[in-house]
Amino acid sequence: MFVTFEGVEGSGKTTQIGLLCQYLSKKKIDFIATREPGGSPIGDSLRKILLSEESRIDPKTELLLYLAERSEHIEKIIKPNIEKGKLVICDRFSDATRAYQIFGRKLPRNIVESFIEFSTNGLEPDFTILLRLDPVTALLRAKARNSQMLFSEGRFESEELDFHKRVFEGYEILARESKGRIKVVNAVGDQGEVFHSVLKVLIQCGVINEA
Numbered sequence: 001m002f003v004t005f006e007g008v009e010g011s012g013k014t015t016q017i018g019l020l021c022q023y024l025s026k027k028k029i030d031f032i033a034t035r036e037p038g039g040s041p042i043g044d045s046l047r048k049i050l051l052s053e054e055s056r057i058d059p060k061t062e063l064l065l066y067l068a069e070r071s072e073h074i075e076k077i078i079k080p081n082i083e084k085g086k087l088v089i090c091d092r093f094s095d096a097t098r099a100y101q102i103f104g105r106k107l108p109r110n111i112v113e114s115f116i117e118f119s120t121n122g123l124e125p126d127f128t129i130l131l132r133l134d135p136v137t138a139l140l141r142a143k144a145r146n147s148q149m150l151f152s153e154g155r156f157e158s159e160e161l162d163f164h165k166r167v168f169e170g171y172e173i174l175a176r177e178s179k180g181r182i183k184v185v186n187a188v189g190d191q192g193e194v195f196h197s198v199l200k201v202l203i204q205c206g207v208i209n210e211a
Helices: 013-026 041-051 059-083 094-104 109-120 135-146 161-177 191-204
Strands: 002-006 031-035 087-091 127-132 182-186
Touching (some): 002 013, 013 031, 013 087, 013 127, 041 059, 059 087, 059 109, 094 109, 127 161, 135 161, 161 182, 182 191
Parallel strands (some): 002 087, 002 127, 031 087, 127 182
């Protein structure tokens, strides 16, 4: 099964995936956790370009780099592990491209969707956890997090607030369009409370057993 986590910058995806990994390890569930960009060796190199504050990238170039990384990620990491029967958990996937490049960057949706289809060969997550947190609060969290990192990954955090509001609204639209797949979790509250909600959704969806 293939499960992704989505949300605006600072919504807590990485933290919640970490808590989920601890839970799955204790339950002895066979899984792999990965991320975009950066889930493959090529992805690690592209991550430094795509997320560095020093990078100045045209929106079309940005889109194509993300999709190139995703194609490699799918072929080298995601598909092989799905075929082995593992639970694959990914920090961001195609919904991030839709939210950031279509709604945030205002690239034409029909063109971006056709590129997504080409790069993924139609692969979509079985379920997606969307951590809902208002962009103002989330952005403050993200900037505080990045101030503690040795390597700056703050290119998106440096965008204007209007950009983040468009991304947030984009995710809301996607959630309404894909209610069966995208499960919204309120990301307000402490990490434990949010994880309890995440776990409840994953149990309800049959991703993991309650026992």
